[in-house]
Structures are given as structure tokens and as C-alpha cells.
Amino acid sequence: MGRGAGYLVKALHGAAFVALALAAARPVFAQEPIAVPSGVAVQWFETLRDTQGPNGLTIRFRFIAPDVAGPDYDPDQAGADLEALCNGYVIPRLPEMGPQPAEIVLDLADREVPFGEPNEDAVQFFEAYSVQDGACVWEFY
Structure with a gap:
């Protein structure tokens, strides 16, 4: 050679x-689905830790659940699903040291949507939370 x-x-x-x-x-989407009250299969998509919201450091957790676009999903259930994701999935994954988030924003969508890009075909639900005494507290978004 x-x-x-x-x-x-x-x-x-x-x-x-x-x-x-x-x-x-x-x-990697080969992970086990995350349990939520509605029973739809939810998987973690991404976490964005470097965004600044109106209240300070904001951590965004984004999830994919194709069934939220289906006729059997009650949109009124999204709030309970997002709260369950916040308390059961997000809280254990928050940093124990360093700057703590002032706000946690969760996104539950039927498909991957690049952050900050509109997609009129996507079904997306958003909620914001603060953390008090180790639990998520709903905040007006």
C-alpha cells in the first residue's frame, strides 16, 4: 500500500x-414508552437547556406521541398527560447542581417539529411549570 x-x-x-x-x-426512539394518564405511547424527543424565557432560565422537554393527533385522543387530557410527564419524567432529570430553571416548558406533539419552526400540520400541546417542593406547579404559558 x-x-x-x-x-x-x-x-x-x-x-x-x-x-x-x-x-x-x-x-434514540427505541426506548420504552413513558406512561401517561391517557394511555397514549409517549417518547422523549429532546431536551433544550440553553433557552432563556421571560422568567429566566428555561428548560424545555419535548415529547412525541403520534396518537395525540388521532380521533380517540381527548385534547382535554393533554394537561393531565403533560403534568404526569413533568412530575414523573422531568423532575428526576433536572440538574441537582448549578443554575436551576425558573421555568420548565413541555411540548407534546404528534411528530418531530424543529424547535421554533411553525408546522400547521402538527398537533402540539404546550404547558409551562415551575418547581416547588420537588413537584411541578402549572404556570400560565
């Missing part, structure tokens, strides 16, 4: 390592 070929193999090996590292950093 010539000198140039050796460099090419090393470059390809490094590129494969970077591709694997990036793939590992992306959310």
Missing part, C-alpha cells in the same frame, strides 16, 4: 469514528 493510501485509510477510519459518535449523540 502506498503512502497516499495509508493516509486515506486513516482519514476514513477517523471519519467513521466521528460518524458513530454523532449517531450516538442523537435521540
Whole structure:
């Protein structure tokens, strides 16, 4: 193997390592569904920790549940589902050290929607919470 070929193999090996590292950093949807009162299958999509809301540091947890767009899902149930997600999924995942969020915003959608981009076809529910005594407290959003 010539000198140039050796460099090419090393470059390809490094590129494969970077591709694997990036793939590992992306959310994996093979996780177990998160239980909510309505019974729809909910999965975590992403967490955004670097956003500033009107009340200070805001952490956003985004979830996907395709069935929220279906005819059997009662939109009035979304509030209870989001509160269950906040108390059962979000609270245990908040940082124990460092700056604490002034606000937690949850998004429950029927599909992936890039943050901040409107999508008129998507069904999305949003709620905001503060944390008091280790529990989520609903805030006007």
C-alpha cells in the first residue's frame, strides 16, 4: 500500500469514528414508552437547556406521541398527560447542581417539529411549570 493510501485509510477510519459518535449523540426512539394518564405511547424527543424565557432560565422537554393527533385522543387530557410527564419524567432529570430553571416548558406533539419552526400540520400541546417542593406547579404559558 502506498503512502497516499495509508493516509486515506486513516482519514476514513477517523471519519467513521466521528460518524458513530454523532449517531450516538442523537435521540434514540427505541426506548420504552413513558406512561401517561391517557394511555397514549409517549417518547422523549429532546431536551433544550440553553433557552432563556421571560422568567429566566428555561428548560424545555419535548415529547412525541403520534396518537395525540388521532380521533380517540381527548385534547382535554393533554394537561393531565403533560403534568404526569413533568412530575414523573422531568423532575428526576433536572440538574441537582448549578443554575436551576425558573421555568420548565413541555411540548407534546404528534411528530418531530424543529424547535421554533411553525408546522400547521402538527398537533402540539404546550404547558409551562415551575418547581416547588420537588413537584411541578402549572404556570400560565
